Amino acid sequence: GQALSDGLTDIRKRNQDIERHMLHFLDNHDEQRMASIDFAGTPERGKPLMVVSTLLSSAPIMIYFGQEVGEPGLKEGGFGKPTRTSIFDYVGVPHHQRWMNNGKFDGGQLSDSEKALRDFYKRLLTFSAKSSAVMGNYMDLHAPNASTPNYDGQQYTFARWSATEKLIVVSNFDSYREVDYTLQIPAELIRLWGLKDGTYPMKDVLYGSTATLKVSQGKGQLPVKLKGSESLVLKL
Known part of the structure; x- marks a missing residue:
């Protein structure tokens, strides 16, 4: 909500010659989780970002673990600060753990909103993988x-x-x-x-x-x- 979408076209044009060698992502281990209270606030606000980032070019896109179920990185890990998922601490990632469901990896503990978000990611990525x-x-x-x-x-x-x-x-x-x-x-x-x-x-x-x-x-x-x-x- 802090900027206009106008700049997206210029960004694409600026990188057009190397687009297939780039990696698109929204969440990563260094930056604040998209769903965190200090960034987008809710994972749903990232859905249009995900559509544009996935379909704007031929570049591959990375999904950081837990992103597709709205992991906000709220845990105090010790070394890292909340809003990020630390790679230096043994810190819990509750949303991702609910999808893991005690080793069943079937999303059995996800809430309805988390299931809907993951379904969105699945639909988008399945389509993009096959789209000419x-x-x-x-x-x-x-x-x-x-x-x-x-x-x-x-x-x-x-x-x-x-x-x-x-x-x-x-x-x-x-x-x-x-x-x-x-x-x-x-x-x-x-x-x-x-x-x-x-x-x-x-x-x-x-x-x-x-x-x-x-x-x-x-x-x-x-x-x-x-x-x-x-x-x-x-x-x-």
Whole structure:
């Protein structure tokens, strides 16, 4: 909540020549846990970050243990400080331990919210591992929507595609506000995708919701509704 999403496009562009040699991550052993009270505060606020980081480029992404069940690093380890998971102390990681479930490794002790978070990670990562679009082309759709009503710096959108798969990824970084807007799809992308005037159904690969892309005079419009911290990975 302290910065706009505008800089993401520049970051990607700056590293484009080496993207396949980079590693994306949100949690690691040095920095504050994303779910900690001194950072994002809740693991759900990291969901749009995870979608963007996973699908923005062809770089691999790392999941630090416990991240997918919202481990906040609250324990006082001795050497390390709370909000981080120390690698120097024998310190407990309760959320991760609930997934371990006394050696069964089946998530049997997870809360409902922790199960839902892990399910989100599973859906996203399973899709990205098989997606040809994520290894293919990219186009920024954030800048073309700078003047779109209800679209602001808490939103982020881009397209990924290959010869066999076309995606539009939309994320709402605002944790508390639902947004409703009509995304403008540039004529260049419509041309590259070979779309004629008409309507095209799109389906979210994560949870199955649908949206309709309307192409008129070579330009596209896509109505989008997002809850707080929600993303859609819409496949044509």
